[in-house]
Amino acid sequence: MSTAALALTDSATMLRRNLKRMVRYPSMTLTLIGMPVVFLLLFVYVFGGTLGAGIGGPSGGRAEYVDYVTPAILLMTITSAVQGTSVSVAMDMTEGIVDRFRTMSIARTSVLTGHVVGSVVQTVLAITAVLGVALLVGFRPSAGVGGWFLLAGVLVLMSFALVWLAVALGLASGTVEGASNVGLPLVLLPFLGSGFVPTDSMPTALRWFAEYQPFTPLTETLRGLLMGTPVGNNGVLALGWGLLIALVGYLWSKKLFNRESTR
Structure with missing residues (x-):
């Protein structure tokens, strides 16, 4: 087998390891879903009437606000999920399992790749669950089929980018x-935006x-895609931020992991 094929096989093995851990310890996934759901219910049912009236719109009040706040809650779901990635990476690095992996004939990159892909899968499941709760409490998106595909792409991109950043933070x-x-x-930044x-x-x-931090154009992009309104320059900014964060997270993670490997 070629080097690339071996790396892919090893990465699949590491992904399976992380998915089994997710299944065996569902409390982590439930916790990652629970916090965004609590914030969604809090802002919709406690603050939604007043904040929705201030935002205005055709209906105003709580019904208007749930449409406004749901994109931010979806982002909070991503930031909450990737926080668990940092913990998982730190556990592997401090409990000796990575040292054991280094003595085996496996691709070095597969260890981090398994964490990244597994965390993205977990994050997508959490986003789906939170979106389902939002629909139950009155969220009414008007996106078309194309909008939903673009929305999924943006969410997966940001999940991938922030997971790589979380891996680097866990290593550091x-x-x-x-x-x-x-x-x-990362959890607080959505509050300091739109x-x-x-x-x-x-x-x-x-x-x-708020206007120049990465979560504001990302929020506005998600809001536009969900509600079928123009995205404007926010889409380009969101894509740029996503690619930049992914690149920084990947390079930083690789540098830290290689440094640990040489010790």
Whole structure:
């Protein structure tokens, strides 16, 4: 077999390992789904009436706000899921299993690839579950077939990008405890954008940050695709941010993993 074929086979083995771990420990997946669902219910049923009236629209109130906030909740689902990736990577690095893998005749890249693909699968399952809850509480998207395909592509791209970043953070943290906290800013960033309230309602300094951070164009892209409204330049910005984050996360992860391998 060629080197590429062996690497693919080893990566599939590592992916199977991570999927088995996900099945054996479903509490992690349920936790990753639970937090976005709690925030969705909180913002829709506690704050939705007031915030929806402020946003305006044809109906206003809670019905308007659930359509507005759901894209941000989907992003929060991704950031919550990838936080678990950092913990899983840190566990492997500190518990000695990676040292055991290094003594075996397997492709070095397969260890990280298994984590990445497994986490993307877990994230997609979590997004599907949260979207189902959003539909139950009144979310009514108007996207066409093409919009849904584009939406899926954007969500998978951002999941892939943020998972690679989470892998790098898990490698850099050094401990499981550190890895559990290092991804917290990713969870908070959707709040500091246009996910929950329009940016023009924010103070000047905060509005500047909100408009130029990556989660705002991503939120607006998801919102446009879901509601069938124009995406504009936000789609290009979201794609650019996704590719940049994926590249940085991959290169950083590779550097850290190779450094550990030479020790």
